[in-house]
């Protein structure tokens with residue numbers, strides 16, 4: 197069965213690759229939203245709120261451009277160290293500090309996914325546990341020098357050299373790297389999308 201294209205409201209190359217992995221064709225929409233956490237906001241409600249906000253901004257963008265209605269998908273990934281939200285690092289020092297704070301400990305990676313038909317918006321949050329090895333300062337400097345951490349929540353990429361930092365992981369690997377595929381498939385099916 198030929199699958200209908202959806203809109204992917206995301207600038208993330210990982211999300212493009214992951215959606216391609218499950219055979220869902222898409223058209224990209226670019227829209228920026230303010231990703232600043234609210235005062236006292238916890239990681240779980242934060243990623244759910246951002247996924248929904250990105251989806252709503254995407255609907256506004258395709259309507260403003262006069263594009264036809266289609267299902268639209270958006271997502272947001274963050275690293276949660278306890279109640280702290282670790283987003284993308286602002287610079288090298290920030291990346292090094294984030295990795296030092298994750299060294300030898302377990303954290304959660306949360307990805308909120310939102311799908312909307314322009315009226316109804318459904319959101320799910322995937323939560324995975326990741327435990328880091330104890331990292332030396334030299335290792336942290338070397339990893340940050342690869343440049344890999346700079347566009348990633350928590351300053352690492354589990355799909356890249358960041359795998360060298362991970363002692364154990366439980367949950368959704370696709371969710372850790374930006375789009376939990378089982379949850380995404382189920383969300384799309386909830387809008388009668390022919391996922392198979």
Ligand SMILES: Cc1cn([C@H]2C[C@H](O)[C@@H](COP(=O)(O)OP(=O)(O)OP(=O)(O)O)O2)c(=O)[nH]c1=O
Nearest residue numbers: 206207208272273348349352353354372373374
């Ligand atoms: C923890 C982790 C995060 N990431 C990435 C996924 C996301 O792209 C990024 C978190 O940033 P997000 O704000 O979720 O997404 P984005 O800004 O890249 O794209 P958009 O908002 O347009 O959809 O961190 C990895 O690639 N690997 C990892 O192991």
